[in-house]
Amino acid sequence: xxxxxxxxxxxxxxxxxxxxxxxxxxxxxxxxxxxxxxxxxxxxxxxxxxxxxxxxxxxxxxxxxxxxxxxxxxxxxxxxxxxxxxxxxxxxxxxxxxxxxxxxxxxxxxxxxxxxx
Amino acid sequence: xxxxxxxxxxxxxxxxxxxxxxxxxxxxxxxxxxxxxxxxxxxxxxxxxxxxxxxxxxxxxxxxxxxxxxxxxxxxxxxxxxxxxxxxxxxxxxxxxxxxxxxxxxxxxxxxxxxxxxxxxxxxxxxxxxxxxxxxxxxxxxxxxxxxxxxxxxxxxxxxxxxxxxxxxxxxxxxxxxxxxxxxxxxxxxxxxxxxxxxxxxxxxxxxxxxxxxxxxxxxxxxxxx
Numbered sequence: 001x002x003x004x005x006x007x008x009x010x011x012x013x014x015x016x017x018x019x020x021x022x023x024x025x026x027x028x029x030x031x032x033x034x035x036x037x038x039x040x041x042x043x044x045x046x047x048x049x050x051x052x053x054x055x056x057x058x059x060x061x062x063x064x065x066x067x068x069x070x071x072x073x074x075x076x077x078x079x080x081x082x083x084x085x086x087x088x089x090x091x092x093x094x095x096x097x098x099x100x101x102x103x104x105x106x107x108x109x110x111x112x113x114x115x116x117x
Numbered sequence: 118x119x120x121x122x123x124x125x126x127x128x129x130x131x132x133x134x135x136x137x138x139x140x141x142x143x144x145x146x147x148x149x150x151x152x153x154x155x156x157x158x159x160x161x162x163x164x165x166x167x168x169x170x171x172x173x174x175x176x177x178x179x180x181x182x183x184x185x186x187x188x189x190x191x192x193x194x195x196x197x198x199x200x201x202x203x204x205x206x207x208x209x210x211x212x213x214x215x216x217x218x219x220x221x222x223x224x225x226x227x228x229x230x231x232x233x234x235x236x237x238x239x240x241x242x243x244x245x246x247x248x249x250x251x252x253x254x255x256x257x258x259x260x261x262x263x264x265x266x267x268x269x270x271x272x273x274x275x276x277x278x279x280x281x282x283x284x285x286x287x288x289x290x291x292x293x294x295x296x297x298x299x300x301x302x303x304x305x306x307x308x309x310x311x312x313x314x315x316x317x318x319x320x321x322x323x324x325x326x327x328x329x330x331x332x333x334x335x336x337x338x339x340x341x342x343x
Contacts, residue, residue: 002211002212002213002243002244002247002248005211005215006130006131006247009130009131009133010130013126013128013130014126017124017126017128021122021124023122023124024119027121029126031130036272036273036276037247037273038243038244038247038273074308084272085269087269087272087305087306088266088268088269088272088302088303088305088306089269089302089305090305098301098305099301099304099305099308100308101305101306101308102307102308103272103276103306107273109129109130109131109247110127110128110129110130111126111127111128111130112125112126112127113123113124113125113126113127114123114124114126115121115122115123115124116121116122116124117119117120117121117122
């Protein structure tokens with residue numbers, strides 16, 4: 001639901017880099033988004049197509065790479081990746097306990113790179 | 118034909134918002150205003166919690182409320198009836214508040230005059246979780262009728278809050294809501310979270326929450342003065 005403001009930001013940032021790099025056309029943009037985010041890929045592209053009309057980013061394809069959710073166990077220090085759907089029932093991949101876990105990554109939100117001419 | 122170049126961007130999409138939030142938090146430390154970002158689904162009891170909390174703490178603290186709603190002023194009017202100053206932020210279709218919107222609301226209410234300002238975020242467990250508002254504390258409400266499985270569906274929200282209020286405990290007898298199960302699920306995402314089961318309707322459990330808040334504000338001030 002909050003894809004629109006996020007997409008506006010993406011466009012601002014890539015257009016800034018397009019200016020800095022004297023780019024005439026952006027072909028693709030690669031995003032790194034943590035697995036905990038609820039962004040819908042299809043909607044981001046949809047909003048992006050709309051917002052980027054008449055800019056150097058018009059027609060650019062968004063490539064959204066999901067980064068894994070990683071938890072850490074406070075008892076044995078094990079770090080392990082987990083699916084979002086399993087997170088509320090999580091158990092440590094090392095010691096099997098589930099009461100001292102914390103999320104150490106999965107909330108990322110950044111633009112990695114873009115292809116342009 | 119021009120060659121396709123790969124340009125490294127490496128920029129955080131939310132960095133503008135994060136910078137505004139960090140700035141705002143600094144000004145709140147300076148004015149010693151404890152700002153609470155209150156989040157929940159529509160109907161979980163955000164306004165009810167405020168209506169119960171404000172009179173219980175009014176002898177101790179000066180308090181204000183910033184209400185956010187997509188397009189109505191119903192909640193702000195309810196708060197105003199209690200005599201507490203409140204302003205309404207219309208988000209104009211936005212499903213969440215970001216730091217610059219919160220800053221606007223805080224400026225409008227004159228936050229520096231208050232010990233505590235409650236921000237009632239838009240009713241939604243998804244979008245508000247993704248944006249740092251610049252508040253000092255993130256507090257969420259889950260109500261019993263919503264079910265004990267919500268941490269499985271909205272892990273980000275449950276992982277970011279320092280307090281979870283479980284409202285409508287008086288309705289637990291009518292449902293198969295299992296508070297132990299909920300607590301276990303929430304603590305897997307957020308081991309340090311404080312959980313306060315209460316009922317805004319009967320008043321049961323409200324003292325633990327307001328007692329915690331009193332302590333949290335004292336800690337906040339102590340942290341500033343040391």
